[in-house]
Amino acid sequence: MKSGFRLVLGAAAAAATLFAATGCGASATPAASESTVTIEHAQGSTPVPVNPKKVFTYDLAALDNLEALGLEAQGVPEAEFPTSLSKYSDAKFTKIGGMKEPDLEKVAAEKPDLIIISGRTADSYEDLSKIAPTVDLSSDATKPLESFEANARSIGTIFEKSDEVETQLKAVEAKIAETKTKAEASGSTALITMVSGGKLTAYGAGSRFGLVHDVLGVTPVAEVKVDGAHGESISNEYIKEKNPDILYVIDRDTAVGTEGGQAATSVLDNELVNSTNAAKNSKIVSLDSSTWYLVGYGLRSVPTMIDEVAKGL
Template identity: 30%
Template structure:
């Protein structure tokens, strides 16, 4: 009996030991599984890029609307390497070009007859890229056929109606605001260049592009500092709507804040993005050393082109810029219709530098 009891006790002990080993194995497997899951989750998180999506939604027609709408402030996780991107900010389309990832653009708003595209964006004339309508009037039927992974917008498309329609026709697409703010224009372009570089795993290329742009800006800034008189008027011609002036604090404030020009006159901050309406007497009284002239009417829908010579007449002839022929016409595509991206910003810098290099002192 004692021997049988001993056997029974040994058997029970063996069962307990095996059970303990089994529990330990399960705990170890569970722990390893947890670590594997966490690792997979951590690894998966690197497959997205976070965009700060902060912008104003207009209840009207976008850029021209004076009514205030809802403020959007959110973060959006975008999966890396999206293959079908609908770009409504034509400037940012030029950033895709600069990074050599334009093959991922499925479509963009070329306008009727591709009239919205600058020379810098001429490769998008191809039928390979769908025409998504106008900058303020997207072709939602084409969007529905396309079913993009990502929609990039700026102020002209940030309306209640457009956003509702984007979500309706392309429910699986992420919508990201990519417009550059005039108060931090080149900084925003640099940041977006790096974001797109991260999105397509071209961080080194993006960093180099930004470095090149900052170097060019510094060079122009140094040249402006050497001018005997750096007072400018930035004038925008608008066909029958006349001439408007953009000064410091306005839409093109980076001419003053970034490049270091001084404004020949004060700017009325209460005006909209199209500037303060002015006349020829204003130009004569301001007496700028340099006049930058951008013909918005030449590229705006239904607009009318205005020859720069219109600003040279018996009233304005006393201005230093007129007398010394320091009047420089700017490309309205890169300064207005396609502004806000890397290649178009570099084109802007080049035009400013050319003007400074050809400045004639009294």
Template identity: 30%
Template sequence: MSNRLIRTASVAALTLSAALLLSACSSSAPEDSADASGASEAAGTIVITDNHGEVEVPVDPATVVALDNTSFDTLEEWGVELAAVPKGVMGSAWPGYTDNEDVADVGNHREPNLEVIVAEQPDLIIGGYRFGDYYDQIKEQNPQAAVIEIAPREGEDQFEELKRQTEILGQIFDREDDAAALNDGLDAAIAGAKEAYNGTDTVMAVNTSAGQIGYLAPVVGRGLGPVFPALGWQPALEVEGATDDHQGDDINVEAIADSNPDWIVALDRDAAFAPEDREAGSEPADELLTNSEALQNVTAVQQDRIVILDPNFYLTEGIQAYTELFGQLEEAFSAA
């Protein structure tokens, strides 16, 4: 065979091999592309179950609006930048958001400016809690966004709900280990406070505002009600028909005195706000309780067993706030 024929055969063989290789690559490309696309979609979104049902939300969303006070501590701790918040109900608890002019102000839940949210074109809106009444309106106005409500649900265990909320936030912002650490911290704080309580001392929970004392009922009372079953507290007083009103139920100091609680735990609603923003007649909770003539013979007053919550508790009420509260209670009850 001539050299020319050998070269021609070799070229033909190489061409055929190349064609077969290209054909193989071409036939497998759609499957590889589909796999890659599916992996991207799986990494880009996640389906969570919020207070309304299943919702597909973006993972680590670019533009976030948050309205739920119980989520702010976690978001701030994880360095989540927010496009808009309701500065009117945040007091001075989160200056990183409220003092930042780049963060738009939705106002307060009584007269919110929901157009502010629309203008930010968010990918994710964390609604609910004080803004629960606006859920449908917010969804309608922001069709491009995933709108979720993950605040503790009424009738459910408060602390399991806070852990659920934290777990969902961990999934959304790719901070699942951090979320687990927060949940473990809450469990440990509850266990410590429960161990410090002797199981027999009676406890009265109250809140104070504008110089008035409100009754916070076991289980249902705002903020402190759920602490009773969690720690096995013996209530000093149980009032039929008690509510979860944010101001507490009306009670006269004589009723508190007659119940003679061993402990008084107080939520000072005014303390979270600057003096000029407080209601007329406001007085620090410790002074209001200890200076009351009617309460002078109460065991809690005589033995200095009054626990005043962190001033910002009324605003925060998230997993960090309760973890700190249980630590505070453990310290107080252990020292008694």
């Protein structure tokens, strides 16, 4: 898959591949010295050190990419980490505020070499950039695969792990192709539903969870309205009316650690939903909510997400 971002290294890596730019992106342009590389990202272009020693990230997809490459971040947000990233709950990793509200004083005091952010922290880009080189590796819901690959390649470039990134991306693309074939053969329709505080929201093609439809080719049961990161408010009656063959469920309360909330499975356990093809054929698939809602597109998380989608086919 051709990246939607342009990566061109400086003199130390003049032979790097050039990726065509489409939309916001990450690219390396000739740097002032062999120890820096300029990354083009969602909010501009930023010279960053190659192999930075102290990395802070508010983006869990970037954290997932680092882990996939045998690397670690030293600073992370306060979050409900999925099992795959649970070690970052340990106090030895500096906590740098919330994903939406960075602790600027703490970050400044710790003097990181690189800060990575994404959508939830995007509004703090200017403030964080005054502290240390900051790159915004937000995902593009309209180009999920290209965006995922480009962000992974940016991490690979910064840490001189490009070959490892390409190897892992090839494995992901093979898994995608296999699942697309399975989706086409099944002919099943699907609806992605997030449950939060007992309320239901649907997500379809072009949404933050568009991997299901846009990348893996699962047929959406209906055209769902998309408003940025938000989906369409729906009801149990809506689910019954659309009657999906597969119902993919994300439990937001579980993802963010909300206490006292009603489990998504309980919310959906009613006569209306139980009358659908999805329920009758045991095709209500509970997705790993932390991975889907908090992490998103990482080198380790995406294969897991693909496998979960495949379970419903």
